[in-house]
Amino acid sequence: MVKKKQLRSHCPINFGLEAFGDKWTLLILRDIVFRGKRTYGEFLKSEEGFATNILASRLEQLLENGILKKEPSTEDARKxxxxxxxxxxxxxxxxxxxxxxxxxxxxxxxxxxxPKLVELIKKNNRKISEEVREKVLRGEAIVKYYLEK
Structure with a gap:
């Protein structure tokens, strides 16, 4: 059983920082929400250049904090x-x-x-977040829906 880590404080900002507060964890979240990435190998290909140990550590942190879940890939059970x-x-x-x-x-x-997405966020972040949520649940890369050509 994994022992829960004690929070340094119960300040709301500290709570968030301890759950997802470094750039690597936020980039993983970005890759899932905006780019539809789902596997370790896909995250590893991010332009920011994850080191393998950092990526593994941050994925584990997000799992432990209940932000991510992990399941065998439907395309390749080895992943x-x-x-x-x-x-x-x-x-x-x-x-x-x-x-x-x-x-x-x-x-x-x-x-x-x-710009379409930016305007929708400005107009009503909560509403567009709910709409995007469904796409993210399906594993879709939302940026393609809003990308200006």
Missing amino acids: DSYSLTEKGLDLIPLLFEMVLWSSKYDRHSEAHRI
């Missing part, structure tokens, strides 16, 4: 497939707020390639 739990799906609005922040302060942000 595991990771998906968001209810707790993980509830992070979609937070990720969307990060997209808005990036689009405002980074003039080179990839958010500028998805």
